[in-house]
Amino acid sequence: MAGKKGTGLLLSLVLLIGLSLSGCGGNNSNNEVAPTGTQADSTAAPAASDKAVATEKTNELEQVELSLYLPGGPDKDVASVEQAINEYLKDKINATIKINQLSWDKPADKVNLMIQSGEVFDMVYTWNFMTNAAKGAYLPLEELLDTYAKETKAQINPAYLQAATVNGHLYAVPTEKELGQSVGFAFDKAIVDKYGFDVNSIKKLEDIEPMLKTIKEKEPAITPLFMNHTDSLNWFTVYPDSEDLDGSNEIPTLLDYKTMKVFNEYDTPEILARLKLIREWYKAGYINKNGATDKTELKDAVKSGKAWFTYGNMNPTSTNDWTRLAEKPMVIKTLLPVQVSTKSLQGSMLAISRTSKNPERAMMFMNLIHTDPVLYNLLTFGIEGKHYKKVGDNTVEFIPDSGYNSVSSWMIGNVLLNYLNKDEDPKRVQLYTDWNKNSKVSPVIGFVFDSTKVQSQIGALINITKQYKNTLYSGEKDPEPILKEMNSKLKAAGLDAVISEIQSQMDAFLAAK
Amino acid sequence: MEPVTNNEISRPTNIILHIIFIILSITCLLPIVLVFMISITDYDSIVLNGYQFIPEKLSLEAYAYIFKDYTVIVKAYGVSIFVTVAGTLLSVFISSLYAYPISRADFKYRGFFAFLIFFTMLFGGGLVPWYMVYTQVLDLKNSIWALIVPMLLSPFNVLIMKTYFQMSVPPALIEASKIDGAGELRTFFRIVFPLSLPVFATIGLFNTLHYWNDWFNSMIFITDTDLYSLQYLMYKMISQADYLSRNRALIQGSATELAKLPGETIRMAMALIGIGPIVLAYPFFQRYFIKGLTLGSIKG
Numbered sequence A: 001m002a003g004k005k006g007t008g009l010l011l012s013l014v015l016l017i018g019l020s021l022s023g024c025g026g027n028n029s030n031n032e033v034a035p036t037g038t039q040a041d042s043t044a045a046p047a048a049s050d051k052a053v054a055t056e057k058t059n060e061l062e063q064v065e066l067s068l069y070l071p072g073g074p075d076k077d078v079a080s081v082e083q084a085i086n087e088y089l090k091d092k093i094n095a096t097i098k099i100n101q102l103s104w105d106k107p108a109d110k111v112n113l114m115i116q117s118g119e120v121f122d123m124v125y126t127w128n129f130m131t132n133a134a135k136g137a138y139l140p141l142e143e144l145l146d147t148y149a150k151e152t153k154a155q156i157n158p159a160y161l162q163a164a165t166v167n168g169h170l171y172a173v174p175t176e177k178e179l180g181q182s183v184g185f186a187f188d189k190a191i192v193d194k195y196g197f198d199v200n201s202i203k204k205l206e207d208i209e210p211m212l213k214t215i216k217e218k219e220p221a222i223t224p225l226f227m228n229h230t231d232s233l234n235w236f237t238v239y240p241d242s243e244d245l246d247g248s249n250e251i252p253t254l255l256d257y258k259t260m261k262v263f264n265e266y267d268t269p270e271i272l273a274r275l276k277l278i279r280e281w282y283k284a285g286y287i288n289k290n291g292a293t294d295k296t297e298l299k300d301a302v303k304s305g306k307a308w309f310t311y312g313n314m315n316p317t318s319t320n321d322w323t324r325l326a327e328k329p330m331v332i333k334t335l336l337p338v339q340v341s342t343k344s345l346q347g348s349m350l351a352i353s354r355t356s357k358n359p360e361r362a363m364m365f366m367n368l369i370h371t372d373p374v375l376y377n378l379l380t381f382g383i384e385g386k387h388y389k390k391v392g393d394n395t396v397e398f399i400p401d402s403g404y405n406s407v408s409s410w411m412i413g414n415v416l417l418n419y420l421n422k423d424e425d426p427k428r429v430q431l432y433t434d435w436n437k438n439s440k441v442s443p444v445i446g447f448v449f450d451s452t453k454v455q456s457q458i459g460a461l462i463n464i465t466k467q468y469k470n471t472l473y474s475g476e477k478d479p480e481p482i483l484k485e486m487n488s489k490l491k492a493a494g495l496d497a498v499i500s501e502i503q504s505q506m507d508a509f510l511a512a513k
Numbered sequence B: 001m002e003p004v005t006n007n008e009i010s011r012p013t014n015i016i017l018h019i020i021f022i023i024l025s026i027t028c029l030l031p032i033v034l035v036f037m038i039s040i041t042d043y044d045s046i047v048l049n050g051y052q053f054i055p056e057k058l059s060l061e062a063y064a065y066i067f068k069d070y071t072v073i074v075k076a077y078g079v080s081i082f083v084t085v086a087g088t089l090l091s092v093f094i095s096s097l098y099a100y101p102i103s104r105a106d107f108k109y110r111g112f113f114a115f116l117i118f119f120t121m122l123f124g125g126g127l128v129p130w131y132m133v134y135t136q137v138l139d140l141k142n143s144i145w146a147l148i149v150p151m152l153l154s155p156f157n158v159l160i161m162k163t164y165f166q167m168s169v170p171p172a173l174i175e176a177s178k179i180d181g182a183g184e185l186r187t188f189f190r191i192v193f194p195l196s197l198p199v200f201a202t203i204g205l206f207n208t209l210h211y212w213n214d215w216f217n218s219m220i221f222i223t224d225t226d227l228y229s230l231q232y233l234m235y236k237m238i239s240q241a242d243y244l245s246r247n248r249a250l251i252q253g254s255a256t257e258l259a260k261l262p263g264e265t266i267r268m269a270m271a272l273i274g275i276g277p278i279v280l281a282y283p284f285f286q287r288y289f290i291k292g293l294t295l296g297s298i299k300g
Helices: A002-022 A051-060 A078-092 A107-116 A129-135 A142-148 A150-155 A158-163 A189-195 A205-218 A269-283 A298-303 A318-326 A359-371 A373-381 A428-437 A452-474 A479-492 A495-512 B011-039 B043-049 B061-067 B070-103 B110-122 B127-137 B145-151 B155-168 B171-179 B184-195 B197-213 B216-221 B230-246 B253-259 B263-299
Strands: A064-070 A095-101 A123-125 A182-188 A242-244 A254-256 A261-263 A309-314 A330-334 A349-352 A388-390 A395-398
Touching: A064 A359, A078 A095, A078 A359, A078 A373, A095 A359, A107 A123, A107 A129, A107 B127, A107 B216, A123 A359, A129 A349, A142 A150, A142 A359, A150 A359, A182 A189, A182 A318, A189 A205, A189 A330, A205 A269, A261 A495, A269 A452, A269 A479, A298 A309, A298 A318, A298 B043, A309 A318, A318 A330, A349 A359, A359 A373, A452 A479, A452 A495, A479 A495, B011 B263, B043 B263, B061 B070, B061 B263, B070 B110, B070 B145, B070 B155, B070 B184, B070 B197, B070 B230, B110 B155, B127 B145, B127 B216, B145 B197, B145 B216, B155 B197, B171 B184, B184 B197, B216 B230, B230 B263
Parallel strands: A064 A095, A064 A123
Antiparallel strands: A123 A349, A182 A309, A182 A330, A242 A254, A254 A261, A388 A395
């Protein structure tokens, strides 16, 4: 041990000399990560890319294999990407990486099984983050982050780290991407131009009414307002200054930002007025008849000309995303100021497993995917010439059926390090920066509801809400009696108990603040 | 075979019965025809017109998507066939080796072993310990044996075999072979086995279907595409198409290709590909199945 400490000190010295020789410039992509092993070298700052220094560093680190569990895929050609990554990582942190893609069918269940059985693995995308963090499935990361991922900590938005903190411990490193999400519309540009609609005048859902009328009169083939069983108008809340706080996101418990009180969103005059309006729209023939059960995707409805706009969550690059999906030019109008809540920030994060044998090395790897574009693009896009072609300095085009396309940048790392996809907006970086600047951070960021005490009520409430929500928002029936029935059922199922539980936790959170 | 006069059906009844069965057959076949038609319909025209027997616009996009990676499908077929054949043979063999001793009244520890298998039928350890055994004790994750070993011994099959041995192999016969100088193994393979072919066939068929239809073990243990079984591959393709179309917000950059999948038609094309082997194999199997059961019923 003493010997090891000695070499560590020596190493730090070498690093410091290297650092002073090359200066401290270049704060991200060229940086190397400080080596691990001893306490001493944690003081060593990231070294410059001096080859000699790098080799000496990696000699100190014995080679390890890190396993990484991600959603999606599995891709056929993942092995060749792993190999390329491993060659690249050798000089950096002397680790090899094993990418395990869990495919889209129940990946969370598989990871739960791995966690419960105590399987040894290193890094994992955080499904059921709250539950798993509370159970102790992940390693607390504060010290690791301070020691091995200084650059990441310096560049990441602090709100993100706050949202990944449970009971005072940081349990994951969130993907650096746009902050929060917003709700809005994506209109078929051809129709908008044809009738000269001013989409920028839309401030709330109600403002689209004249447009629906025009479409109804002039375009008999188009459903003015198309909805299906997943996309209904409940995207557009009638309470802009509020946040959904329960763990499920499926039951009617909103927090009013002004009064900091939790209330049942289905028991107010506002919701009745909104639902009555939808009912009017339905009667006027704006809405498709079986909206509550229709299974057609909005993108397909727009693509085939059955609908002329879609709605839902929007992000800074939505114009492009929707244009690509609907295969025709689209114009976006986002409605609310972008809301940044704990939940929206927890969207995609990477955690280190409690069973990891090499948490330090895993953290170094995580630091690299947040700061090293070479590694990051290798991981998310694959190998140049094999999985993608460069069509510009920073712009790439995917090679179809290349066998590596399901590791997406939103899953891990720092989205802004990515090359641009050929059909992406070239102003992406600017769009993201503007988006984040205009975001409104929730006053209760970091609050996380612990639902263990009212778990059974929440289960019952979810069922009731599901049963009524689509019917209410489809406009097919008079909302008043349905709302009444729904509210009495919700009450009987224990909504009040859930609300008071959230309220008391919220009060405690605010008091501690 | 000569028709028995007493059992002959009168002409009108015969016609009515024929009509009933023709209608029944049509109701069985039409959905498959519809599924086939949907699978070759252009996705946009499904969105506009719904399902139709005569598609407005044809498209083989769904098949193109599925067979884009035909090597994956061929491999999955290979895995499924290997697992089914090897699994069935092994599991029939192992089940019978367990069932035979506990069927013998002169086996000393009979009660204990019978209880052991019966106990596991009633009480299981649950998913997590089960998973731990295969991944950590046996280290079978991402191995083809993970698809075979978990289903090797089913208590239910063992009990069926045991009962059959008890009913159809007279103890006197075993005694006689012993007197004639046969050892236990010889008795089992030369006397008991030929006498019990029906139960071997029946259990074999159970296992064949079981192994062929299994997707759960693939889902839990396999992350290597080369080792996917056919059932799981199709299950995964459908849930992937589903997931991606439901979560468009997640689809950025590289997953764009996937976002354009023609959802509904893929599902139908997949159903047809899945039917394939069963349609071919079932009549073949069924013959043995019925034979096996009748043989058993006559002898037993």
